[in-house]
Amino acid sequence: MKTLFAAVVGAAMMAGAANAATIHLNTYKSATSGSHTYTNGEHSVSVSAYEYTGYGNLIRGNTTYLSSWGGEQGGIGAWSCRFQKKCKGDKHTVDGHKGNEMIVFDFGPKKVELTGVTLSYADGKDYVDVVVYNDGTAYAPTDGTWDEKLDNYSPQQIAISGLDTGSVFGIGAYTKKSDFKIKAVHYEVVPLPAAGWLLLGGLGGLAALRRRKKA
Numbered sequence: 001m002k003t004l005f006a007a008v009v010g011a012a013m014m015a016g017a018a019n020a021a022t023i024h025l026n027t028y029k030s031a032t033s034g035s036h037t038y039t040n041g042e043h044s045v046s047v048s049a050y051e052y053t054g055y056g057n058l059i060r061g062n063t064t065y066l067s068s069w070g071g072e073q074g075g076i077g078a079w080s081c082r083f084q085k086k087c088k089g090d091k092h093t094v095d096g097h098k099g100n101e102m103i104v105f106d107f108g109p110k111k112v113e114l115t116g117v118t119l120s121y122a123d124g125k126d127y128v129d130v131v132v133y134n135d136g137t138a139y140a141p142t143d144g145t146w147d148e149k150l151d152n153y154s155p156q157q158i159a160i161s162g163l164d165t166g167s168v169f170g171i172g173a174y175t176k177k178s179d180f181k182i183k184a185v186h187y188e189v190v191p192l193p194a195a196g197w198l199l200l201g202g203l204g205g206l207a208a209l210r211r212r213k214k215a
Contacts, residue, residue: 019189020122026074026120026183031067035106043189046106049078051099052172056131056141058102059088066103067092068181072155073120075181076103093121094172095179102129102172103182104137116157116186125154126178130160141170150202155183165190 023045029036035048049066050058063081076093080099092097119128131144143164150156171182
């Protein structure tokens with residue numbers, strides 16, 4: 001029981017510390033209109049592609065493919081296929097060429113704070129939108145930073161601060177001249193509050209007492 005209590009108290013003390021992490025996306029995955037999963041060995045994120053409006057609303061019913069490439073200028077790109085067999089001629093980047101493309105990252109049950117994104121294939125003509133879908137992807141974003149201008153070098157990491165925490169995020173290109181690949185996402189996992197750890201510890205203690213009584 002003492003060991004259990006000590007472990008729970010230790011976990012509660014650590015609960016205030018955020019867990020900074022990065023998931024690299026510059027690995028080869030073939031084109032899909034569904035989703036791909038990327039991992040850093042500890043966390044995973046499900047990634048899919050959409051078109052979107054100027055308010056961040058995702059457009060449904062259109063076929064948007066995503067793929068990813070390895071290497072220094074690798075990462076996730078997309079193709080817009082608003083009409084059947086009309087993917088041909090679209091760029092292999094996240095861009096606004098034939099449709100404004102948004103890459104959606106779903107961390108599942110984990111709540112995270114997005115702290116940055118590394119973009120490749122980028123230059124000073126590009127702008128990026130970063131949004132949070134805390135009400136789900138069927139609704140407008142609940143928070144976002146719009147038209148973030150990129151510098152004229154690649155790859156480059158842009159810092160993100162003040163964005164709402166959440167589990168589902170979108171990174172998109174709205175203007176026709178914008179095109180880039182998403183090489184990595186940087187984030188911090190929002191820890192379980194200390195009260196939550198203590199509650200779990202209390203439940204564990206009750207379970208241990210019940211086992212002892214039965215014995």
